[in-house]
Amino acid sequence: MTDRLGRVVVVGASVAGVTVVETLRRRGFDGSISLVGDEPHAPYDRPPLSKQILTGAWAADRVTFRDAASLDRLRVDLWLGTRAVGLDLGERTVEFHDRERLSFDGLVIATGVVPRRLPAGHDLAGVHVLRTVGDALALRTQLHPGRRLVVIGAGFLGCEVAAAARKLGMQVCIVDPLPVPMVRQLGEDVGRHVASLHRDHGVDIHCGVAVRRLLGDCKVTGVELATGAVLDADLVLVAIGSTPATDWLTGSGLTLNDGVVCDATCRAAPGVYAAGDVARWWHDTLGAHIRVEHRMNATEQAIAAATNLLGADAPFTPVPYFWTDQYDARIQAYGTFPPNCSVAIVRGDPDERRFIAHYIHDDRITGVLAWNMPKGLRAERAHIGQSVADARL
Numbered sequence: 001m002t003d004r005l006g007r008v009v010v011v012g013a014s015v016a017g018v019t020v021v022e023t024l025r026r027r028g029f030d031g032s033i034s035l036v037g038d039e040p041h042a043p044y045d046r047p048p049l050s051k052q053i054l055t056g057a058w059a060a061d062r063v064t065f066r067d068a069a070s071l072d073r074l075r076v077d078l079w080l081g082t083r084a085v086g087l088d089l090g091e092r093t094v095e096f097h098d099r100e101r102l103s104f105d106g107l108v109i110a111t112g113v114v115p116r117r118l119p120a121g122h123d124l125a126g127v128h129v130l131r132t133v134g135d136a137l138a139l140r141t142q143l144h145p146g147r148r149l150v151v152i153g154a155g156f157l158g159c160e161v162a163a164a165a166r167k168l169g170m171q172v173c174i175v176d177p178l179p180v181p182m183v184r185q186l187g188e189d190v191g192r193h194v195a196s197l198h199r200d201h202g203v204d205i206h207c208g209v210a211v212r213r214l215l216g217d218c219k220v221t222g223v224e225l226a227t228g229a230v231l232d233a234d235l236v237l238v239a240i241g242s243t244p245a246t247d248w249l250t251g252s253g254l255t256l257n258d259g260v261v262c263d264a265t266c267r268a269a270p271g272v273y274a275a276g277d278v279a280r281w282w283h284d285t286l287g288a289h290i291r292v293e294h295r296m297n298a299t300e301q302a303i304a305a306a307t308n309l310l311g312a313d314a315p316f317t318p319v320p321y322f323w324t325d326q327y328d329a330r331i332q333a334y335g336t337f338p339p340n341c342s343v344a345i346v347r348g349d350p351d352e353r354r355f356i357a358h359y360i361h362d363d364r365i366t367g368v369l370a371w372n373m374p375k376g377l378r379a380e381r382a383h384i385g386q387s388v389a390d391a392r393l
């Protein structure tokens with residue numbers, strides 16, 4: 001494949017996109033590479049946006065992970081501030097918002113996700129989402145002691161923002177229709193510990209109740225719940241999940257179904273691959289199509305996609321990993337956490353907020369989670385896929 005690959009185009013200039021470029025060069029690809037991204041900034045990292053950037057611990061420029069000099073060394077043709085609006089698979093071209101086109105022999109799609117919006121009320125002043133550095137800076141200027149923040153959505157993003165806002169002395173409520181925070185990621189048992197962590201830090205948690213509407217004329221003043229109760233608000237963060245950024249691929253002939261659907265090698269069509277938050281690929285070991293919205297996966301999948309574009313043709317079968325930081329808690333998890341898992345604490349004690357848990361489904365360990373026990377986690381990771389009895393040996 002390498003000899004037929006004169007020109008590669010990578011769309012999405014963030015962690016997955018940049019890692020594709022670095023991998024191609026590291027593996028000896030000498031052709032031309034264009035990296036296209038619609039944001040105007042040099043590529044930057046998102047995890048600190050809801051942590052160090054919001055609390056003010058870091059200046060905004062610290063999130064940049066590749067400066068102009070490193071990108072120069074990669075001999076990459078950078079198209080920042082450029083939005084891809086179409087893909088013609090027959091002509092093998094990507095079209096941009098200004099109607100310019102780039103032709104390619106190989107294409108990697110790394111356009112990530114965009115935050116979901118509320119069906120109504122989202123345009124009121126004081127209503128925020130958090131995905132970009134611009135979003136983080138806009139929110140940060142509004143976080144002042146004593147102001148009231150309502151976070152809609154108790155996933156990892158909503159919980160991290162709640163923690164940062166409490167650190168800054170704000171009054172914080174979290175609302176979510178599900179029974180406990182982070183239930184989709186961590187299940188009910190550990191979700192209850194997340195709820196108690198937040199309550200101990202003074203967050204008012206309203207789980208198991210939906211939002212009816214936002215209140216206010218031009219500026220948000222409150223959030224009305226399905227119960228009729230009203231939470232007063234100066235600010236609202238909407239953190240209700242994301243959708244893959246695939247609008248520009250509509251009608252291209254690629255299969256789109258909550259992401260760019262790929263085979264086990266991250267291939268969406270001949271010479272076309274996807275990586276990172278936008279990719280839904282067939283995971284051979286899990287026997288399912290999955291899509292993962294976590295930082296480590298974006299890097300690992302980008303390496304796999306680039307290597308396969310060069311002809312390796314190897315299935316991508318990672319053990320998914322993510323972490324989240326809230327107050328003094330670092331929660332890290334490897335594997336998968338199906339909703340009907342049971343949870344066994346194998347080390348430490350949840351009451352001391354230092355423990356390791358196994359997630360068990362059909363007598364097999366599908367995931368391991370560490371709460372403030374980073375060292376123990378590496379050893380426990382080896383148990384994923386084992387039966388409970390084998391793990392005890």
Ligand SMILES: Cc1cc2nc3c(=O)[nH]c(=O)nc-3n(C[C@H](O)[C@H](O)[C@H](O)COP(=O)(O)OP(=O)(O)OC[C@H]3O[C@@H](n4cnc5c(N)ncnc54)[C@H](O)[C@@H]3O)c2cc1C
Pocket residue numbers: 011012013014015016017036037038039045046047048049050082083084085110111112113130131132157245248275276277278292293294295296298321322323324325
């Ligand atoms: C606030 C925040 C905190 C996070 N914290 C954690 C954490 O603690 N732990 C963890 O594991 N993960 C965390 N994540 C998730 C992690 O950041 C993502 O998994 C990672 O950024 C995915 O990288 P990506 O390159 O696939 O997509 P993205 O980082 O979303 O990049 C996609 C890029 O493509 C651009 N783009 C989209 N459409 C187009 C188009 N049509 N044309 C051109 N460019 C386009 C986008 O603007 C964007 O720059 C966090 C995410 C956020 C937002």
